[in-house]
Amino acid sequence: MLGRPSGLLRWTSLRLRLVVVFALVALTAAVSASGIAYWLNRNTVLDRTQNAVLKDFRKALEDNTRSLPLHPRCAELQDAARQMAAGPQNYAVLLIGVDREGKDCAATTDKDLLTLENVPAALRSAVNEVRPVDESNRYAHHLYWQRRQVGDTPYLVAGAQVIGGGPTGYMMKSLAAERQDLTSLAWSLGIATALALVGSALLAQAAATTVLRPVQRLGHAARQLGEGRLDTRLRVTGTDELADLSRTFNRTAERLEHRVAELSGREAASRRFVADMSHELRTPLTAITAVSEVLEEEADSLDPMIAPAVQLVVSETRRLNDLVENLMEVTRFDAGTARLVLDDVDVADQVTACIDARAWLDAVELDADRGTVARLDPRRLDVILANLIGNALKHGGSPVRVSVSTEGPAGDAGGRTGSTAVSAGGGPGGAGGSGGAGGTDEAGAPGEPAAGVEGGGPERSGKAPGEGRPGSGKLVIRVRDHGPGIPEEVLPHVFDRFYKASASRPRSEGSGLGLSIALENAHIHGGEITAANLPEGGAVFTLRLPMDASPLADGDRQDDDTADDEDTEDGR
Numbered sequence: 001m002l003g004r005p006s007g008l009l010r011w012t013s014l015r016l017r018l019v020v021v022f023a024l025v026a027l028t029a030a031v032s033a034s035g036i037a038y039w040l041n042r043n044t045v046l047d048r049t050q051n052a053v054l055k056d057f058r059k060a061l062e063d064n065t066r067s068l069p070l071h072p073r074c075a076e077l078q079d080a081a082r083q084m085a086a087g088p089q090n091y092a093v094l095l096i097g098v099d100r101e102g103k104d105c106a107a108t109t110d111k112d113l114l115t116l117e118n119v120p121a122a123l124r125s126a127v128n129e130v131r132p133v134d135e136s137n138r139y140a141h142h143l144y145w146q147r148r149q150v151g152d153t154p155y156l157v158a159g160a161q162v163i164g165g166g167p168t169g170y171m172m173k174s175l176a177a178e179r180q181d182l183t184s185l186a187w188s189l190g191i192a193t194a195l196a197l198v199g200s201a202l203l204a205q206a207a208a209t210t211v212l213r214p215v216q217r218l219g220h221a222a223r224q225l226g227e228g229r230l231d232t233r234l235r236v237t238g239t240d241e242l243a244d245l246s247r248t249f250n251r252t253a254e255r256l257e258h259r260v261a262e263l264s265g266r267e268a269a270s271r272r273f274v275a276d277m278s279h280e281l282r283t284p285l286t287a288i289t290a291v292s293e294v295l296e297e298e299a300d301s302l303d304p305m306i307a308p309a310v311q312l313v314v315s316e317t318r319r320l321n322d323l324v325e326n327l328m329e330v331t332r333f334d335a336g337t338a339r340l341v342l343d344d345v346d347v348a349d350q351v352t353a354c355i356d357a358r359a360w361l362d363a364v365e366l367d368a369d370r371g372t373v374a375r376l377d378p379r380r381l382d383v384i385l386a387n388l389i390g391n392a393l394k395h396g397g398s399p400v401r402v403s404v405s406t407e408g409p410a411g412d413a414g415g416r417t418g419s420t421a422v423s424a425g426g427g428p429g430g431a432g433g434s435g436g437a438g439g440t441d442e443a444g445a446p447g448e449p450a451a452g453v454e455g456g457g458p459e460r461s462g463k464a465p466g467e468g469r470p471g472s473g474k475l476v477i478r479v480r481d482h483g484p485g486i487p488e489e490v491l492p493h494v495f496d497r498f499y500k501a502s503a504s505r506p507r508s509e510g511s512g513l514g515l516s517i518a519l520e521n522a523h524i525h526g527g528e529i530t531a532a533n534l535p536e537g538g539a540v541f542t543l544r545l546p547m548d549a550s551p552l553a554d555g556d557r558q559d560d561d562t563a564d565d566e567d568t569e570d571g572r
Contacts, residue, residue: 014215018208019201026200027193034189041185045178050145053089053173054158058143060084061169065162071100077107077167085109089173091156094119097167113150114172119157120146127159127168139163147175154179214242218249230257275331278324285321292317326513330497333520340377340524340549347372347404347475354385355402363393368404374475375548380521384529387518388479388541396481396539406547407474474527477543485533494531495519525549 064080072080081093092110099105108114116124126144131137145158154175161168217234224232232253234246292314295302299310332338348368355364385402392400486494493499498512515529522529527545534540546552 015205015208015212018211019204022204022207023197023201027197030193030196034193038182038186038189042182045181046147046175049173049175049178050156053091053156053171054143054145056087056089057084057091057158057169057171058160060087061160061162065095065166065169068097068166070165072097072105072167073099074105074107077105080167081107081109084169084171091171091173094170094172095167096170110172114170116170118150118172119159119170120148122146123157123159123170127161127170211242214246218246221249221253225253225256230260271331271334274327275335278327278331281320281324285317285324288317289321323513326517329517330513330520333517333524338520338524340552341379342375342549343378344373345376345378345381346370347374347477350378350381351385351402351404351477354382355389358386358390360389360393360400363398363400364389365399365401367401372404372406372475374545375550376475376525376545377521377549380524381545384518384521384543385477385479387514388477388529388543391515392479392481392483392539392541396483399482401480403478403480405476405478407476407544408472473547475543475545475547477545478540479543480534480538480540482538485537486531486539491531491533495529524552526552 061084064083068076068080077095077097081095084093084095085091092108092114094106094108094114094116096104096106096116106116123144123146127141130140131142133140141161141163143158143160145156147154147156149155156173156175157170158173159168159170214234221232221234230253233250236243236246236250295310296314299307302310329338348366348370351366351368355361355366389400389402490499495515495518497516519529522543522545525545526549527543529544530542532540532542
C-alpha cells in the first residue's frame with residue numbers, strides 16, 4: 001500500500017473514472033438492448049393477440065349472421081351476439097341491425113362496457129364507409145380496429161359490416177393479461193440491466209486493478225527515486241505497453257544512478273583536492289607568515305622604497321592565510337564533519353567580546369541586555385558575529401547597530417527587543433555579499449577565539465547555580481547599517497560563495513567566503529540568516545538561532561556513534 005486514500009472513492013482517481021466509463025457503456029448497452037427487446041416483444045405479443053382476436057371475430061361474425069334474415073328481430077340479434085361472445089377469445093359483442101318494421105336494434109353482451117356510444121366515432125365512421133369495388137378493392141366493407149384505454153384497462157375495439165346486407169358487428173377485447181405480461185417482461189429486463197451494470201462495474205474494477213497496479217508500482221518507485229533511493233527498480237513481466245514503460249523507467253533509473261554516482265565522485269574528489277591543497281599550503285604559509293612578521297617588525301629600518309612592498313607582502317600573506325583557513329572550514333561543512341561544541345553563552349557578553357577583540361567599539365552600537373543565556377557553540381557564534389558586523393562596517397555605513405532579542409517558541413516576542421529590531425522592508429540595497437563585496441572573513445578563521453574569550457567563549461560574570469539557564473524559543477540578533485543598501489539583483493546572492501557583486505571589482509579584501517561560512521555556522525545550529533533592505537535606507541542582517549542547540553549536538557554524536565559502530569563491524 002502507498003499510504004494514500006483509496007482511488008476507488010476519490011472522484012479524481014483513474015480507477016473510479018474507468019469504473020464509471022465501463023458502467024456507463026454497459027448501462028447504455030443494457031438499456032438499449034432491453035428497450036429494443038421490450039419493444040419487439042410488446043409488438044409481438046400485441047400483434048399475436050390482436051390477430052387471433054380479429055380472426056376469431058371475423059369468423060364468428062360470418063358464421064353467426066349467415067343464418068339470420070336480412071331484417072332480423074332483436075331477439076335473434078341478441079342470440080347471435082351471445083353465441084359470438086361465447087367463443088374462446090372472451091370478448092364483448094355488439095350487433096346493430098334493422099328489424100322488419102324498420103326500427104334500429106342493438107344487441108350487446110355487456111351493456112356496461114360495450115354500447116354504440118362507447119364505440120369511437122372514427123371507428124364507426126370507418127366501418128360504415130362504403131368503398132368502391134375495383135381490381136384493387138374486392139369488398140365494399142372492411143374490418144377495422146383500434147386500441148383504446150377505458151379507465152385503467154387497455155382494450156382492443158374492432159368493427160365490421162356483413163357484406164351483402166346484414167347487421168354491423170363490434171367487439172371489445174380486454175388486453176389486461178397482455179399488459180401484465182409486458183409489465184413482467186419490463187421488470188425482468190430492468191433486473192437484467194441492473195445485474196449487467198453490477199457485472200460491468202465488477203469487470204471494470206478487475207480491469208482497472210490489472211491496469212493500475214503497474215501504474216501504482218511505477219508511482220511508488222518514482223517517489224522512492226525522488227527521495228534519493230536511486231537503486232529503485234521495477235519488476236518487469238509481460239510484453240505490453242506497461243511492461244515497456246517499466247523497462248524504460250528501469251533504464252532511466254540506472255542511468256540516473258550512474259550519473260549521480262559519477263557526479264558524487266567528482267564532487268568528493270574536488271572536496272578532497274581543496275582539503276589537501278589547503279592542508280599542504282599551511283606548512284609553507286606558516287614559514288611565510290613568520291618571515292612576514294619579522295619584516296613587519298623591521299619595516300621602520302628598511303629603505304623607504306622597499307617599505308610599501310613589505311607592507312603589501314604582509315597584508316597579502318595574512319589574506320592568503322585567512323583564505324586557506326576559510327577553505328578548510330568550508331571543506332569541513334561540505335564533508336559534514338563540522339560539529340558543535342556547546343556551552344552556556346551570555347549573548348551580550350559574547351557580542352561585546354567580539355566587538356572589543358576587533359577594536360570596533362567606537363563604530364558599533366550595541367543594544368543588548370545581560371542575562372540572555374543560550375546554549376550554543378561560542379566559537380561559531382563569534383565567527384557569525386564577526387562576519388556580519390565586519391561586513392556591515394566595510395560595505396554599509398556607520399553607525400552599525402547590533403540588537404539582541406528573543407522570540408517565544410511560537411514566534412511571539414518573548415524577551416526584550418532593541419530599538420533596531422525593525423522589520424525588513426524593500427528599499428534599495430545594503431552591505432555586500434560574501435563574494436562580491438568580499439565579506440569580512442578575517443575573523444572567520446577557525447580556532448581563533450576573540451580577545452577576552454577563553455576557548456572562543458565569552459567572559460561571564462559570576463552567577464548563582466541555575467541562574468541564566470538557556471530557555472526555549474529563538475535568539476534573534478539583528479545587525480543594521482546605514483549604508484546605501486544591497487542592490488536588488490545582488491540580494492538573493494549575498495550568501496553565495498565567491499559571488500562578485502560587480503564584475504568591475506573582481507578583487508576584494510576578503511576571501512569571498514565570510515557570509516557563506518556565517519550561514520553554514522547558523523545552519524549547523526539549526527538557525528538561519530536573512531538579509532533585507534530597510535524602507536528608510538540601509539540593510540539589516542537577521543540571525544535566528546535556537547536558545548538551546550543541544551538536540552542538534554546530541555544528534556551529531558549519535559550519528560558519529562552509529563558510524564563508528566558500522567566501521568567496527570566492517571573491520572571484524
